[in-house]
Amino acid sequence: MWLLTALLLWVPVGGQVDPTKAVITLQPPWVSVFQDEQVTLLCEGPQPPGDNSTRWFLNGTAIQTSTSKYSITAARVSESGEYRCQTGLSVPSDPVQLEIRRDWLLLQISSRVFTEGEPLTLRCHAWKSKPVYNVLFYQNGKAFQFSPRNSEFTIQKTNTSHNGVYHCSGLGRHRYTSEGVTVTVKELFSVPVLRASLSLPLLEGNLVTLSCETTLLPERAGLQLYYSFYVGSKTLVDRNASSKYQILAARREDSGSYWCEAVTEDGNVLKRSPALELQVLGEREDGLLLTREKRLPFLL
Numbered sequence: 051m052w053l054l055t056a057l058l059l060w061v062p063v064g065g066q067v068d069p070t071k072a073v074i075t076l077q078p079p080w081v082s083v084f085q086d087e088q089v090t091l092l093c094e095g096p097q098p099p100g101d102n103s104t105r106w107f108l109n110g111t112a113i114q115t116s117t118s119k120y121s122i123t124a125a126r127v128s129e130s131g132e133y134r135c136q137t138g139l140s141v142p143s144d145p146v147q148l149e150i151r152r153d154w155l156l157l158q159i160s161s162r163v164f165t166e167g168e169p170l171t172l173r174c175h176a177w178k179s180k181p182v183y184n185v186l187f188y189q190n191g192k193a194f195q196f197s198p199r200n201s202e203f204t205i206q207k208t209n210t211s212h213n214g215v216y217h218c219s220g221l222g223r224h225r226y227t228s229e230g231v232t233v234t235v236k237e238l239f240s241v242p243v244l245r246a247s248l249s250l251p252l253l254e255g256n257l258v259t260l261s262c263e264t265t266l267l268p269e270r271a272g273l274q275l276y277y278s279f280y281v282g283s284k285t286l287v288d289r290n291a292s293s294k295y296q297i298l299a300a301r302r303e304d305s306g307s308y309w310c311e312a313v314t315e316d317g318n319v320l321k322r323s324p325a326l327e328l329q330v331l332g333e334r335e336d337g338l339l340l341t342r343e344k345r346l347p348f349l350l
């Protein structure tokens with residue numbers, strides 16, 4: 051019974067992550083460290099009451115640790131690999147690829163895979179924490195950040211333009227260059243497209259529904275997005291949970307350039323659709339359809 055209760059108490063957080071999946075956090079946060087450095091892996095996930103046991107796997111093989119904390123005090127190259135953990139009521143976590151290296155300079159990153167909007171921290175770290183100066187960070191071979199002393203840099207909100215291979219160089223006794231590391235940023239949702247339920251142009255009196263269509267990353271399928279609708283510079287709807295906007299009976303004055311925006315609840319990721327030119331045609335007595343522009347000469 052308490053097993054079921056515990057499952058029910060573990061409610062999803064805004065549908066953002068799979069609640070039954072354990073999560074590994076690294077302390078310090080780097081997925082690569084030098085040999086002899088220290089790193090702690092923490093496992094968090096739903097547990098039945100009174101049972102803290104955690105299972106750890108390295109390259110798919112169980113390792114002899116049953117606490118939620120797995121400490122490596124002096125890392126060895128042979129401890130590199132894919133770590134996963136699992137708690138009493140969880141499914142195994144996503145893997146953390148931990149790399150233990152011997153080199154002069156190491157570009158450390160806080161994760162290899164990101165979802166758009168998450169921060170990415172990079173650190174250019176020298177063997178035995180020797181000081182390095184005039185640090186350059188590169189993405190795909192192109193330097194994008196210079197740092198005279200501080201060798202850490204954070205991209206506050208990642209987007210797909212941050213995909214690529216990163217490395218760094220820094221000045222110690224010589225100029226050293228790190229190996230490259232690949233960073234993948236997954237799009238949280240696609241750029242929305244505004245579609246009309248009827249083919250365009252519309253006729254006066256038409257009922258039309260505008261849909262702000264976007265596709266969520268499958269693993270975030272439950273995430274609630276908020277939608278805004280605009281015509282020209284005028285706001286029609288500001289951040290509503292509904293992705294649809296209805297014009298009950300179109301008038302010629304409703305003609306214009308429509309666009310929509312989709313945004314996450316925290317406002318961290320916001321995307322705007324291209325414009326949809328919506329034209330509403332008036333109907334003359336003789337049944338000929340004419341646009342407003344074509345009508346102008348008649349009015350003059």
Ligand SMILES: *[C@@H]1O[C@H](CO)[C@@H](O)[C@H](O)[C@H]1NC(C)=O
Nearest residue numbers: 097099100101102103117118
């Ligand atoms: C679970 O962990 C807490 C502290 O983290 C400890 O006090 C408690 O004794 C542990 N329970 C079991 C069953 O290991």
Ligand SMILES: *[C@@H]1O[C@H](CO)[C@@H](O)[C@H](O)[C@H]1NC(C)=O
Nearest residue numbers: 108109127128129130131132
């Ligand atoms: C785990 O797998 C990786 C990649 O296949 C390998 O380099 C590493 O040595 C393995 N680690 C262990 C502890 O077997």
Ligand SMILES: *[C@@H]1O[C@H](CO)[C@@H](O)[C@H](O)[C@H]1NC(C)=O
Nearest residue numbers: 205206207208209210211212
């Ligand atoms: C991605 O983020 C950078 C800032 O880090 C920004 O300049 C750029 O416009 C963004 N690209 C997209 C497609 O949002």
Ligand SMILES: *[C@@H]1O[C@H](CO)[C@@H](O)[C@H](O)[C@H]1NC(C)=O
Nearest residue numbers: 286287288289290291292293
């Ligand atoms: C917001 O969306 C709800 C349905 O999700 C709808 O009933 C409501 O009318 C919308 N509000 C506006 C201002 O469009």
